[in-house]
Amino acid sequence: MRTHLHPLTLASAGTARHLRSLHFGRCETGRKVYIQASLHADEVPPMLVAQALREHLLALESAGxxxxxxxxxxxxxxIGLSQEMQGVLCGRFDMATGINFNRQYRHLTAELIPLLAPMLGPDPLENQRLIRSAALALLGGQAAQTQTERLKQLLQTLAMDADIVLDLHCDTQAVMHVYTGTPLAAAAAPLARLLGAQALLLSRDSGDDPFDETVARIWWELAEHFGPARPVPLACFAATVELRGELQVEPQLAEQDARALLEFLRQAGHIEGAGDADAQAQPALCEATPLEGVEPITAPHNGILVFCKQPGDMVSAGEAVAEVIDPLTDQRSLLCASAAGRLFARVSRSYATAGMRVCKVAGTQAFRSGKLLSL
Incomplete structure (x- = not known):
């Protein structure tokens, strides 16, 4: 294992932070997997999964x-891990700007097209090499102004030339679920099955340029732009993996999830040796559905939030998932799903404010457009 410490731009006088990356195997082959944990720093379960992955990867590396x-x-x-306010870790948004740490990464397609137009030819593998080289040059050619910009630049650079990118997150209260690009649906199905995901959510462009999309979208967008005469392969599979809820910091689950991720990498040809029989036996628990079919159910007014559905429950159209009770006016409102689907995530708060998203239901029919992700 090789450890790299990447310095971040100084945020203030007398302080310094570094990003730590661990490198296993051999980089000279040109094959690469990139996995990161807890981009939202207050989502702790991914960091525990990463510890389990580290132990397994050390053993796999030693065995060749x-x-x-x-x-x-x-x-x-x-940066997010340092943002503690009165005992509460606030790692989802950059306190300096209010911007989500998983939004506004650099979408490179428009910049790449004029650079690549005179370079691409009929060989898809050579085109892949040229695209990766150009993308890395663009990322390295622009100086970051702030510490958060430098962090995003480093993360995107580390992932840009990878064949597989896995961004490990978790929700507040949730079942396992996975987000990926619509063109990557077939490649995502084994990952969702091995992890026991209960929702696999697809979108070509979810809005606001989250991390995983900015390393994957360029491939299908460039392929569509340049056409079959200058073929561009889908050279990067990228997905956001939501490892259940934020309180499920459990070694047994972390080990289970790490084994599932490693089995996915083995099946994709990045790890050799015998497969994990337990992970292989995991049945598929869901079919892929459009992210545009996810219904965010919101509270119509302030009040006590009482759920009548648990994460993972299937709900019918018109069925109540929660009730909001206003202790000031005694107003009571049932919150109902407008379409059938699976309730896959909900908030952990017991008091709702007017307009707050309290849960999400994955339906099969697309009905939304625009920015599809929560804040």
């Missing part, structure tokens, strides 16, 4: 079973 390079960033957001 890693065919290419696997890069693991076990703590992707040292």
């Amino acid at each position: 079973l890693i065919g290419g390079e696997i890069v693991l960033v076990p703590m992707a957001n040292p």
